[in-house]
Amino acid sequence: MKNSQRVVRLFIVLFFIGLLDFNKVHAQNTADCDCFVKGVVKDRETNLPIVGAVLTIKNTSKVTTTDAEGHYKFDRLCQGSYVLECKIIGYKTTRTSIALQHSAEENLNLSEDEVHLQDVEIVARRVTSLTQPSGSLQNQSLEQTRGQTLAEALQKIVGVTMLQTGAFIAKPVIHGLHSNRILIINNGIRQEGQQWGSEHAPEIDPFIAKRLTVVKGAAGVRYGSDAIGGVILVEPAELPYTTGSIRGELNTVGFTNGRTGVLSGTIEGRLNKWKGFGWRLQGTLKNGGNIRTPDYFLANTGVREQNFSAAAGYRSLKLGAEVFYSQFHTNLGIFSGSHIGSTSDLLNVIQNGEPFIKADFNRAIERPNQLVDHDLLKIKAYWQFSGNRLSLTLGRQHNQRAEYDLHGPQAALKPALLFRITTLTSDVVLEHKPIAKEITGQIGFSGLHQYNFTDGRPLIPDFEQSNAGAFVIERWIKQKWEWEAGLRYDMRWLQVYRFIGQTLDQRNHQFNSWSGTIGSVFNANSHLSVRANFGTGWRPPSVNELYSKGVHHGAAAYEEGNESLRPETAYNLMGNVEYTSERFRAEIGFYHNFIQNFIYLKPQSEPILTIRGAFPYFKYVQTNATFSGADVTSEWNITQRWEHTAKISYLRAYDQADDNYLVAIPANRIENGLRYKIGKVIHSHDSFVSIGHLWVDQQKRVPPNSDFMPPPSAYHLWSIQVGGDIILTEKQKITWGITGQNLFDTAYRDYLNRFRYYSLDQGRNFSVRLKWIF
C-alpha cells in the first residue's frame, strides 16, 4: 500500500514537471508558429488539377480542401515535422513528410485508384437514431481495447459498465440495465444466446467489429421492443467491393496477467473478374491461464477461444446480397474457489477474506467450466429502386452452452447443464425516398422463432417462442431542427414444456403491446446542439423469470420464477447538450427511466432447506422502479500535444413500490485521461503516451440486508498507455501499443463482480499489441 502511495506521489511530481516543461516549449513555439505550406494537387496522368481533394496535417486539427485550380494552403503552423495526407475518392491516398522551418511548397501528383469515379458509390452510414444519445468506439479507441472482452471494450463509453463473473465473463450494463433489457445487434442480427444469466457473456468475437456503438435508453422501435435499456451495435467493416488487391491485417496481443495470448487475422479482397464481388475471412485464437490478483492466483480461470467468420457479397447500384457465417467457440474455467455447496461455504469464504484454494499459474481448464458454441448464418439482400431501398435480412443462430459443475460422482463426461437454443430471425425493411425532400423514414417487419432444449439439472424448461413486430420510423430535417418519431407493435407467443415427474405439462403465454419514440435535435449553431428524446418500450417476462426453479450454484441462492408475471413497460426521458469548439468538446446527458412492473429477484424472509443446506430464497417479483442519472464527457485539446478527457457517470436506482434502493446497480465513477502526442519518434508516427485514472465510488445505495457482505469500498485504478504507427510501405503499416492496467497492483473488489465474495479483482496487467496492416 505504502509503496503504491509513493509511486502515485512520484507520478504527480513528474506530471507537474512535465507541465512546466511543456510551458517552456510552448512559449518558445509561439514565436515560430507562423510557418505555412502550400501547393497544387494534380492528376499524375492527365496533369489536370484536382478539385476538392481533402488535405490533412496529421496530429493536428488542420484540414483543408483544394480550390478550383487545385491549390491548397495551410498557415500558422509551428516549426517541426509533419505528415501531410491527401485524400479524394478515386485516387490513392498519399502521405508526405514535410519538415517546416518557415515555409514549404509541396505539389502533389495523385495516381488514380483502380476504381474509377463513375463506379464509386457513396455509401452513407444509416443513422441509428438522430435524437437518442449514443457513443461509439472505432479506430484508435477501439484498437486500444483489442484482446479484451466485448463488455470491457464497451466500458470506454460513458454510461456503460459491466457485470462480471471473474476475468473473462463480462456482460455490458447500460445505465444500470443489462441482460434481457439490452439488445446486442451483431452484424445486423439480434444476438440470441443465454442473455438471462449474469455468468453468460455475449458470444461475440470483438475482433469482428470495426465499430461498436451503444444507443442508450429505450431503443426498441427499430430493433425490438425489449431493448428498454439500450442497444449495442457490433458492426464489421464494409466488404471490399471497390478496392483492389488482397489486403488484410494481423493482430497479436499479449497480456502478462493470465499470460494470455491473442492472435487474430483478417484477409479480404474483391474478385477482379466480377465487378462488385467482395469477400473476407477472419479468425481469432485466444489462450489464457490463471488470473492473478495482487495477492494470489485464481485457480482454474483459464480461457481457450477459437472463432472464425467468413463473408462474401455482391453489390451494384441496384442490387446487393451478402452471406456471413461465424462460429464462436470458447472454453472458460470457472474459478474453483467460487464453487460453493452451501451458504455456510460462502460465509466461510467471506469470513476468511480470501479463497481457501490457492494455486500457481496454470493453463489447465478443469471443472467447473463452461463450453460455449455460437454459430451464426446471415443472409442479407437489398434492392434499390426509384429512390427506395428494400432489404431483407435472415439470420439463423445456434447457441449451445454446456456447464460442467464441480459436482457429481456420476457426470464425469456429461455436462450438468446443457442449453441448446436455435433462433431464426427475419427482417424486411423498406426505406422510402424522401417525402417532400424533407421526410425520410422506414417501415419494417421482423419475425423471430426460437426454441430451447435444456438437458441435465432442471433450471430452465424447454420452450419455444415466436415474435412478430412491425414498425415505422420517420425523420424530418428542417434547417436547425431534426425530428424523429417511431411506432412499433409486437406480439410474442411463448410455449413452455415442463415435465412434472414424467408428465409433459405445456403452458402458453401471449404478450403484445406498443412501443414508441419521439425526439428532437436542435442545432443552435455549429458549436451547440441540444437533443431530447422520449421513448417507451416493453419487455415480456423471459422464461427464467417465469419458470426458473432451483439452486443457482455459484450464487448461493434458490431462485424461483413466477408464471403470472406481466410485461415490463419503460418510459424513458433523455436530454442531452453537446458543445463542440475547435479545441473543446463537452457533452452532458440526463436520463430518467421509469419501469413499470420491473422484474427482479426479491429475497424472501425464510430460507429454503435443501440437501446441501439452507439457501437464501429469492423469488421473481415486480415493482415500479426508476433509474435516473447523468453522463458527462469532455475532450479538451489543451495544446496541440496535450489532450485531456474526462467521463463522469452518476446513477441512482430506486424501487418505488418498496420505497427502497435496488440491488446490483453500478456505483458512480469518474475517469480522467491525459494524453501527450509525441508525434514522430524514430520510425513511429502518431506516437503518444497517456495516463488514465478511474475512481469508482462505493455503492452506498443498497437495501439493508440485501447481501452477504457489504458493497466493497471505493477504489482508484491507474493505467498507462504508449503507442504509435510504423509505416513500412505505402500499404503496410504496423500499429503498436503497450498498456498497463491497474498499474499499482491495487487490491480491490467491484460491486458488480460476482466473485467479490470469494476473491479480489484482477491485479496489474501489462499488454502489448501489434497490428500489421498489409
Place this chain on the structure above:
Amino acid sequence: MKPAHSLLTITLAFTLTAVIWSCGTKEAPAPEDENELITTVRLTFTEDGTTTPQKFEWKDLDGDGGNAPTTSRITLKASRSYKVDVEFLDESKTPTDNITDEVREEGDEHLVVLTPTPSSLFTYTASDKDSRNFPIGLSGNVATGSINQGSLRLQLRHQPPVNGQPVKNGTVAPGSDDVNITFDVVVAP
C-alpha cells in the same frame, strides 16, 4: 403494375420468404435429468454385540424446493458403541440409484463429516481410508456419552484436486458441500 402496387407485391414476397425462414423444425422436448441428485441420506447404526440395525433417514424426494424434506430423529443408548454406515441414495429414479459406491470409489476427493452438538453427545471415528490414508467417513464407530440430546450435522464434502494438486487433507475445510443436513439426536438410557 403501378409503382405502389409493385412495391407492395415485393414487400409481401420478401415478408413471405422471411416467414418461411422463421418456421423451423425441431425435436420433441424430453424430461430433464439431474444426473447427480441426492434425495436421501441413510444412517445405519448397529450396536456392538448385536445384529439389529437401526436406520435413520433424511429425505427430500422431489429435490430442491417443492415439498420440505423429512428427517427422522436419531435415538441412541447412552454409553454404548455403535458401528455406523452412511448411504447416499437418489430415490427420484426407478430403480433407486445408490450413490454411496461412487463416493467410495472417489474416496480421494470425498469426506463424510459427522459433527454432534454438543460435542459430548458422542464421538465418531471413521474406519475407512482413501488411497492417501485419509478417512472417507462412509463407515465408522460411534461411542455415545451420557444421557443428553442435541443434533448431528452430516456433511459430504467434495474435495476434488485443483489444477492436478490434491486438496483433501482429512479436514473439513477444503472443497464444497454436496450434502449438509442436520438430524435431531436423543441419547437415552
